[in-house]
Amino acid sequence: MKALLMRYWPYWSGPVRDAGFAGLMALILFGPVVGVVLKGYDFELHPSRVALLVGIVILGRLLLSLALQTARGKVWLQRFELGRDQGVQVVPAHQKSLWRWVLPLIILAALILPFYANKYLLTVVILGLIYVLLGLGLNIVVGLAGLLDLGYVAFYAIGAYGLALGYEHLGLGFWTMLPLAAVLAAVAGAILGFPVLRMHGDYLAIVTLGFGEIIRLVLNNWLSFTGGPNGLSAPSPTLLGLEFGRRAKDGGTPFHEFFGLTYDPNYKFIFIYLVLLLVVLLVLYVKQRLVRMPIGRAWEALREDEIACRSMGLNHVLVKLSAFMLGASTAGLAGVFFATYQGFVNPTSFTFFESALILAIVVLGGMGSTLGVVIAAFVLTVAPELLRSFADYRVLLFGVLMVLMMIWRPRGLIRVSRRGVVPPVAQGAA
């Protein structure tokens, strides 16, 4: 037996070392957490519980290391390694994309959905779409232009509070505030960005982080203007002046009476959903155009090499600023939808966790990839709704997902592809 062990020692030594190390880590981690239990003002030691957990970790790690040494294990490991190299690819210019068939089908399904969905599903999907919008906006800033914005939620808050405050103080409705909020958020982005964007990259992350917190604190503490922690109510959208409530304010005709329908509170959400869907499709289209335009190429070039960009005659501050402003205005749009969908706004919706969530959407989806962002937005917002019973572990699951992604697909879900071009001469002949 001993001879056998010694003979195969080269195969054992690695796994045994791994297992020993993992056991040590487990001991340090579980020792105080599981082994020491408070009892009144005193505490009890539970060494057997620690021993059990550490034993499980050691055994598990040993088996894992041994399994990975087998031929099948090695193949499996290689699959992980391969994922690492999947960077950017160039697709041939004339390759027909499957999207030409899939996209119309998806849009059709999305248009039909609200008429068959119940209210709960509808609200979940609206939330998902709002995060798609946020993800697309931040994707321009982080994914395309390579600017790390940790306070993105501030622009979202500006949009949402813009609607609520505009209604409260100026009597402006949903449709006026929708474009106005985008402009407001963009202006805020410009004021914040112009001084910061000329500095080196890391400063931007710190300043935006601070900006996000400042906005939240102002909203929380300026009681007379923003209503403080209690928040403000936000108006519902109207269809050509027709309201969706049971009774219209100021004696108008509500939507259902005008069309002779019975009142259904769902109408409001169906309407919000349809408008939101339209805006998302519009933003998707604009994003698709932007990457084929000089400005979009300049963003990506700036992300690749700022020094080369500047030596090419591009004003890096203005190029970054345009990305920052466009991203901000998209968040402003999302904010207006969020406010009108909730019916009220308060500062708890605009914490740093929101910023981190949106950033996670962009990173998981794949920097710069549109499809990836759309999928990630739905996964990260809809999944927690479906897994209600796991609500306590949401952040834990989130962390596990992030770690797995970084191992398996460090560049994000969807591989970024660039479109090839046909030489112009050949184009002319065709």
Next chain:
Amino acid sequence: MTQDSILQVKGLGMQFGGIRALHQVSFEVSRHSITALIGPNGAGKTTVFNCLTGFYRATQGQIKLQTRQQTTDVVQILGEPFQWGDFIRPRQFGSRLFYKLFGGVHRVNQAGLARTFQNIRLFREMSVVENLLVAQHRQLNRNLLAGVFNTPAFRHSEREALERAFYWLEQVDLLASANRLAGELSYGQQRRLEIARAMCTQPELLCLDEPAAGLNPAETEALSQMIQTLRRQHALSILLIEHDMGLVMNTSDHIIVLDQGQVIAEGTPEVIRNHPDVITAYLGTEEDFL
């Protein structure tokens, strides 16, 4: 100052903390010439380039570009600090403020000076053609609405850009690699792409920082031909940093020798070849040099 010099550098000095990288460097580059800047490693050649192109703010001296029918003061367009006198002269104050806000390296390029880098700086995760399109940014239709709605004017502008990009790809013999990622190219191809990219900004003065570094003899020979063709066909002036003495002696009209941050000799290849100071500066690499 001769009438036909495209670049005049006077008394250029550059100090990095305690290190004096350049001291009283003065030279001129005449129009349509190939001028070489040579010197041992660490002599300050790249630093001269960085001052010319605006990446370093020269601590002393003047740099004047005579391009696009006007004189550009490189130090001024980088944005100088305010002086007391500015506060009583609104015009001067306005110009300083403007260049402080919107000045910078990009203006040097817009004035007609393009450069390549000693350690290649391509947009590695973009395709070769896209690299060339980015360089044409200033010449394109940048109207956001035109782009989003894909108007005929926009399509025309993009098409022209593509044509120019493919023209330059042909010039540097990279047509076959048009749709590859720039980062995937071989070293020699990357060097050529960088030159093409610099040319896409339509410069009048092209500054090449060690373009032959890492190339094999055949590639170096091709590069030498290319540099001469560029000068001949595109009314270009070229300033060249190079260690390959064969290339320098064959192509350049004028050579400036830099050692320890100072110009120690200047003249035609013939003069430089026999200059005693130059031979001393290059002591140890003598055989290589001659």
